[in-house]
Amino acid sequence: MPATQPPVVDEALALEHGLTSEEYDRITQQLGRTPTYTELGIYSVMWSEHCSYKNSIAVLKTLPREGRALLVGAGEENAGLVDIGDGLAVAFKIESHNHPSAVEPYQGAATGVGGIHRDIFTMGARPVCALNSLRFGSLANPRVRYLFDGVVRGIGDYGNSFGVPTVAGEVYFDPAYEGNPLVNAMSVGVVKVGCVASATAKGVGNRVYIVGSATGRDGIHGATFASEELSEESEARRPSVQVGDPFTEKLLLEATLEALSAEVVAGIQDMGAAGLTCSSCEMSAKGGVGMTLYLDKVPVREAEMSAYEIMLSESQERMLVNCAPGCEKDLEAIFAKWDLHAVAIGIVTGDGRVKVHHKGAMVADVPAAHLVLGGGAPVYQREAQRPAYLDTAQTFAVPADLAPYEVAAALEHLLASPNIASKRWVFEQYDTMVRTGTVLGPGQSDAALVRIKGSRKALAVKTDCNARYVYLDPRRGGQIAVAEAARNVVCAGGAPLAITNCLNFGNPYKPEVFWTFKEAVGGMGEACRALGTPVTGGNVSFYNESPDGAVFPTPTIGMLGLVDDLEAHGTASAFQDEGDVVFLLTPEAWDHRVAARELGGTEFLAHNHGITAGRAPHMELTEETAVQHAMLRLIRFSLVRSAHDVSDGGLAVCLAEKALLSDGLGAAIALDVADPFRLDALFFGEAQSRIVFTAQEVDSDAVYRALQGIRVRAQKIGTVAAGRLQIKVNGSTVIERSNQALHHIYDQAITRQMGSA
Amino acid sequence: MNVGVIVFPGSNCDHDAYHVARHVFGLRARFVWHKETALSDLDLVIVPGGFSYGDYLRAGAVARFSPIMERVVAFAEAGGLVLGICNGFQVLCESGLLPGALLRNASLRFACKWVHLRVENADTPFTNQLQPGQVLRIPIAHGEGNYFASEETLDMLEANRRVAFRYAAADGTLNAASNPNGSLHAIAGIINAQGNVLGMMPHPERCAESILGGTDGAHIFRSLMAHAAHRLAAGHI
Numbered sequence: 001m002p003a004t005q006p007p008v009v010d011e012a013l014a015l016e017h018g019l020t021s022e023e024y025d026r027i028t029q030q031l032g033r034t035p036t037y038t039e040l041g042i043y044s045v046m047w048s049e050h051c052s053y054k055n056s057i058a059v060l061k062t063l064p065r066e067g068r069a070l071l072v073g074a075g076e077e078n079a080g081l082v083d084i085g086d087g088l089a090v091a092f093k094i095e096s097h098n099h100p101s102a103v104e105p106y107q108g109a110a111t112g113v114g115g116i117h118r119d120i121f122t123m124g125a126r127p128v129c130a131l132n133s134l135r136f137g138s139l140a141n142p143r144v145r146y147l148f149d150g151v152v153r154g155i156g157d158y159g160n161s162f163g164v165p166t167v168a169g170e171v172y173f174d175p176a177y178e179g180n181p182l183v184n185a186m187s188v189g190v191v192k193v194g195c196v197a198s199a200t201a202k203g204v205g206n207r208v209y210i211v212g213s214a215t216g217r218d219g220i221h222g223a224t225f226a227s228e229e230l231s232e233e234s235e236a237r238r239p240s241v242q243v244g245d246p247f248t249e250k251l252l253l254e255a256t257l258e259a260l261s262a263e264v265v266a267g268i269q270d271m272g273a274a275g276l277t278c279s280s281c282e283m284s285a286k287g288g289v290g291m292t293l294y295l296d297k298v299p300v301r302e303a304e305m306s307a308y309e310i311m312l313s314e315s316q317e318r319m320l321v322n323c324a325p326g327c328e329k330d331l332e333a334i335f336a337k338w339d340l341h342a343v344a345i346g347i348v349t350g351d352g353r354v355k356v357h358h359k360g361a362m363v364a365d366v367p368a369a370h371l372v373l374g375g376g377a378p379v380y381q382r383e384a385q386r387p388a389y390l391d392t393a394q395t396f397a398v399p400a401d402l403a404p405y406e407v408a409a410a411l412e413h414l415l416a417s418p419n420i421a422s423k424r425w426v427f428e429q430y431d432t433m434v435r436t437g438t439v440l441g442p443g444q445s446d447a448a449l450v451r452i453k454g455s456r457k458a459l460a461v462k463t464d465c466n467a468r469y470v471y472l473d474p475r476r477g478g479q480i481a482v483a484e485a486a487r488n489v490v491c492a493g494g495a496p497l498a499i500t501n502c503l504n505f506g507n508p509y510k511p512e513v514f515w516t517f518k519e520a521v522g523g524m525g526e527a528c529r530a531l532g533t534p535v536t537g538g539n540v541s542f543y544n545e546s547p548d549g550a551v552f553p554t555p556t557i558g559m560l561g562l563v564d565d566l567e568a569h570g571t572a573s574a575f576q577d578e579g580d581v582v583f584l585l586t587p588e589a590w591d592h593r594v595a596a597r598e599l600g601g602t603e604f605l606a607h608n609h610g611i612t613a614g615r616a617p618h619m620e621l622t623e624e625t626a627v628q629h630a631m632l633r634l635i636r637f638s639l640v641r642s643a644h645d646v647s648d649g650g651l652a653v654c655l656a657e658k659a660l661l662s663d664g665l666g667a668a669i670a671l672d673v674a675d676p677f678r679l680d681a682l683f684f685g686e687a688q689s690r691i692v693f694t695a696q697e698v699d700s701d702a703v704y705r706a707l708q709g710i711r712v713r714a715q716k717i718g719t720v721a722a723g724r725l726q727i728k729v730n731g732s733t734v735i736e737r738s739n740q741a742l743h744h745i746y747d748q749a750i751t752r753q754m755g756s757a
Numbered sequence: 758m759n760v761g762v763i764v765f766p767g768s769n770c771d772h773d774a775y776h777v778a779r780h781v782f783g784l785r786a787r788f789v790w791h792k793e794t795a796l797s798d799l800d801l802v803i804v805p806g807g808f809s810y811g812d813y814l815r816a817g818a819v820a821r822f823s824p825i826m827e828r829v830v831a832f833a834e835a836g837g838l839v840l841g842i843c844n845g846f847q848v849l850c851e852s853g854l855l856p857g858a859l860l861r862n863a864s865l866r867f868a869c870k871w872v873h874l875r876v877e878n879a880d881t882p883f884t885n886q887l888q889p890g891q892v893l894r895i896p897i898a899h900g901e902g903n904y905f906a907s908e909e910t911l912d913m914l915e916a917n918r919r920v921a922f923r924y925a926a927a928d929g930t931l932n933a934a935s936n937p938n939g940s941l942h943a944i945a946g947i948i949n950a951q952g953n954v955l956g957m958m959p960h961p962e963r964c965a966e967s968i969l970g971g972t973d974g975a976h977i978f979r980s981l982m983a984h985a986a987h988r989l990a991a992g993h994i
Contacts, residue, residue, distance in 0.1 A: 156867050160898070161808040163769025247767050247811030254766070338766060431869045431898045433963050434806075436773045439970075451968065453776065567968065 006037035006308065017044035018228065023378060030370050038307045038356060038363040043371065045274035045312060046281060049542050050226045052377040055508040056540040059518050063525045067534035069497055071193065075373070078119040078199055078270065080536020081191075082498050084562050086455055089193050091125035094133070094186035094463065094502040094558040096541035099226045100241040101183040103234050105150030110158035110244035111316055112185040117162065118270035121253050122319060124197040124260045125189030128437055129450045130159050132169040132185050133463040133502070133556040137178030139418055139753045144173075147181050149754060154244075155185070156429040161246035162253070166430035167441050167448035168462055173418045174606075176471070179546025180230050184502040184539075186558045188461055190452065197260050199269035201283040201291060201322045201348050206266055208291055208346040210276070211335050212252045212318040214301040218242045219275070219314025226273070229507055229545040248317040248340070255338040256319060262334060264327035271318040277311045279320040280346075280354050284368035285375050291368070293346035295358040307358035322348060387512035393472055396613035398599065402680045408735045410608055411652050412745050414684065417607040420649045421749030422660070443661055445572050446491035446644055449563060458570060460494025460561035466648065467552035469616035472601045474516040476616040478523025478555055480688055483624045484647060485559035486531045490628045491643040491691060493569035493635045494561030496531055501538035501557055506550025508542045516553045524555055530621040531628070533559065569635050573644040574662035575720045580641050580694040582667050582718040583703065584651075585631060587623035587689050588711040591674075597681060603648045604684035619688035623711075627689045630712040637706050639699045646690035652683040652727065652735065654692050659725050659739055660746050666739055669718035669727040682729065694720055758985040760786040761799040763829065763845075765820055770806030770842065770962065777962045778803070782978050791825045800985055801838040802829055804845030806898070806960060816859065816901045817847035826852050838882055838981065839954040843899055846946070846956030855949055855956045856914070857906030862899070863939025869898040871971070872937050874945050874959060875925035878918045881948050882984035883955040886976050892929045893922070893973040895959040897937055902958040904940035904947075911942055921955055922946040 007013060014024035017040060027035055027043050035043065045051060053060065065074040071089050072081035079093035097112025117127050132155055137144040159166045164187070201208070219242035259265050267287065269279040276293070284291045295310045305313075321342070323331050328344065335342035349355070354371075356364035370376030402410055414420055427442035439458060440449040447462035464485035470477030486496040501524065506513040528535055538558075544551045563569050599605050600614020634640050646654045659666045673682060695703050700716070707714055725742065727735040760778040764771045771788060778786040789796065796802060809820035820826060826848065833839045833854055841849040849855045862868055876884055876891045887893075906914070914920055922945040926935045936943045938958075946957030961974030 153866075157900075160867055160869075160900075161767065161769075161811070163807060245811075247808060247813070250769065250808075251766055428870050429867045431867070433869065433896055433898060433960075433969075434769055434773070436776060436963055436966075436969060439968055453780075 041308045042277045046371040054378045063535040074537040091123045092188040094500045095539040097183045104241040105147045106154040109151040109154030111242045113158040114244045115272045116185045116187040120187040120189035122270040125191035127164045127189040129167040131463045134171045135177040135182035158246045160431040176552045180544045184556045200267045201287040204350040206348045207323045207344045209321040211342045214299040215313045216301040216315045220312045229543045251338040259334045264331045266324045267322035275313050281368045281371045285372040290349040290351045290353040292355045297345045299341045307363040382514040383511040384515035385511035401678045415746045416749045425750045446488035458563040458566040460489045460492045462488040465556040467554040471552040473616035474519035475523035478520035479527040481557045482527035485557040487645045489561030490631045493571040494563045496533045496561045498536045503540045504554040506545045520555050575665040576641040580720040583714045584717045585691045602686045617686040624689045626711045630710045641694045643693040650684040666724040668721045758800045760801045761789040762803045764788045765791045765809035768807035773962045774803045774805045777965045796832045804841040806843030817851035820848045821851040841956040849956040856910045860903040860905050867900040874922040875929045877920045886980040896963045897959045902938040904944040
């Protein structure tokens with residue numbers, strides 16, 4: 001593609017760039033003239049949904065964003081920042097890479113991982129762990145298996161080489177994601193308070209450097225691609241997908257942290273979506289300054305790149321650095337040590353405008369503030385309308401209850417659901433241990449525990465979202481996504497601190513989609529307030545639609561928690577010792593009948609009966625808060641040997657998992673339930689706010705004493721035993737299975753479809 | 758004992774090895790940047806895990822040409838102790854300090870998990886605190902750990918007791934299910950002819966503290982410390 005005469009800019013070209021007529025008018029009015037081709041490119045990416053949040057920001061502002069541990073508020077920097085004491089802070093964020101992964105799964109997922117890590121280390125934080133949240137269609141579809149395999153390899157190859165452990169995540173399969181998989185990646189980093197870098201340009205006259213990789217034509221209009229629905233033509237978007245280079249990212253990480261600690265950097269921002277455009281405009285706008293860029297100086301990897309292409313390239317592993325005055329030589333030496341480019345391409349100016357020169361001409365001259373979110377970027381309140389599907393989906397013909405003799409087979413069938421079965425095939429392809437910080441990793445605890453070396457503390461981190469609940473009941477589903485993430489952190493021994501979120505929805509111009517978005521965010525906000533976990537930022541991904549329709553609304557929550565005393569409070573999911581007492585912790589007013597009357601939204605209904613219907617399961621936030629408070633108190637009193645929350649698959653799957661994740665231990669469980677109840681709902685219902693934990697027999701009384709004054713109930717339901725899971729209901733044995741038999745099903749379900757790991 | 762941990766730009770287990778040497782065992786330890794050339798102050802050089810120079814070509818293939826590897830070869834030839842872990846093992850093979858090569862795992866997938874090793878030779882500076890036949894539980898994390906060598910080389914390694922560790926079941930028996938990557942003779946680690954260079958795919962630095970779920974890796978560091986103490990007592994400095 002040699003440089004030719006740029007196309008003539010008019011409204012039709014603006015529409016082709018994804019702008020609306022009104023937006024194009026705003027641009028010509030602001031500039032007082034027709035934009036140049038390069039300017040049109042700049043506006044189109046800056047005002048794309050991906051960069052501007054134009055259709056979501058009004059709703060996002062309803063989320064709680066204040067908290068005493070927050071050092072940086074949502075949207076102020078590249079990621080949220082939370083104080084964890086000892087002079088340390090944690091930067092963390094989750095982001096989507098759905099559309100790239102749908103057309104090029106390996107590179108799409110890999111660059112998603114790379115991009116989110118850059119958001120963290122551009123703040124001066126060293127990434128200590130990565131998480132992810134993945135959604136695919138049915139594994140029976142060969143295209144889905146190709147996507148799943150490519151995404152897992154992409155995440156693994158990038159993270160493994162970069163040297164940050166992938167410690168937790170979730171994977172769900174549902175036909176709703178058939179044409180539009182979701183790939184959300186999260187990074188968590190640690191930085192000394194006071195050493196945090198800012199994505200702000202400052203100091204008129206300071207030099208602006210581009211550092212890292214050379215700029216190529218890859219990823220041009222990636223942000224725009226992310227802001228439209230997937231279609232038959234999406235395959236042609238493959239060139240919009242960037243290519244990842246984890247080795248260069250590793251060099252960039254080390255060089256960046258070295259430059260920051262040498263105090264040669266006045267401001268820094270990574271180049272992700274919209275590359276040089278977004279970083280220069282956002283840094284300028286935030287600093288209230290301008291920037292003049294000379295594109296002929298940008299190291300390029302392809303000949304004859306136009307200004308438009310250089311400004312819009314999304315080549316990976318690059319940063320824009322605002323050099324501290326007089327430190328140019330030191331900055332250049334540090335990047336040279338790591339064999340990376342560091343080239344001065346511009347200067348900070350005082351006029352608030354981003355001016356771009358190329359081949360002796362000024363090709364763009366735009367006011368930075370007019371381009372950015374919070375400045376002149378458009379903000380829309382979209383029309384919202386309750387979707388008609390909810391009326392039909394929430395009512396359904398309830399299938400006949402299971403007979404007692406059918407329950408064990410139903411459990412086995414459920415354990416073979418890829419949504420329940422062991423994800424070992426996935427996480428063994430990730431380096432989960434590098435950096436020797438991972439104390440409890442995938443399959444070991446409800447949230448991953450990553451120690452902070454040199455202290456007694458650990459981070460407890462988890463991603464969560466049961467999107468089926470959100471589909472069936474957006475508000476309660478949004479609440480449950482937050483509550484379950486927090487509950488997982490609590491079960492691992494952590495106090496939940498704050499969340500990041502990745503909101504994956506369909507086309508916001510469809511009123512039904514926008515209604516579910518508003519409702520889900522509303523539910524999330526309610527749960528965040530109840531649990532005291534403010535939102536530190538995140539990412540919105542709209543247009544997750546294929547010709548078959550929108551995905552389930554999927555507001556993925558990334559939860560950060562803190563364990564004060566890792567050795568004493570770090571808690572595993574699995575049974576620990578034979579003879580320990582098995583307790584079920586629930587809200588005070590609860591008995592088994594609460595679970596035993598509803599099946600709505602359950603994995604059992606979906607997998608065993610093929611029905612996606614009903615309401616999301618029971619949850620009251622006051623009950624949930626009490627249960628989490630109680631669990632954390634028990635752990636802090638050192639009374640808990642293991643803890644695992646009741647979630648997908650209900651009580652029976654929770655107990656089976658506690659056995660299957662253990663070293664050959666099972667349990668003898670006896671449930672007493674008053675009539676009337678449904679056996680299937682008792683075993684597989686997913687009523688929330690329940691945790692199964694174990695304690696030593698001698699501590700039983702201490703457990704009850706510790707819970708006095710909290711509105712919860714702990715019931716002894718059994719004892720940890722060797723090698724078998726036996727569950728009786730009102731005295732009759734309903735399930736009796738050896739671990740070995742269950743292992744065979746649980747361990748093999750995904751591997752059998754994907755080939756051996 | 759003075760420990761040096763080589764740092765290639767793509768090393769990512771360098772800090773882990775340093776942490777164990779310095780903070781778990783209290784040894785004097787320093788990082789050795791790949792552009793450095795002085796190793797004479799060291800008793801033990803660790804070539805750590807990671808992706809030395811990106812390893813897009815073949816693991817370790819570029820590292821062998823780095824200035825530091827020339828010095829490491831000379832250091833080893835002069836009798837210095839060299840421990841190559843994971844990528845370090847790959848680099849030592851590429852550099853000719855150890856025979857054979859590490860191919861892609863038979864599964865063609867990266868594998869990170871705990872495995873069992875059977876100690877084959879407890880009479881080396883790296884294994885003297887272990888018993889022959891003893892089983893260690895230790896993590897692996899690699900995509901290219903499938904040990905390959907010619908039949909002649911394998912015979913030579915076996916005849917000279919140069920296989921230090923083999924992948925095995927928890928009870929020490931050898932079987933295909935316990936071999937995580939298809940290595941010939943289930944080889945997980947080998948030594949050089951002089952016995953002062955060990956390359957191993959598993960990560961002892963990931964299991965030297967109880968909080969990480971196992972401490973069997975500590976035996977290797979203790980063996981090295983015992984060896985150094987013994988040499989000191991024998992008058993070598």
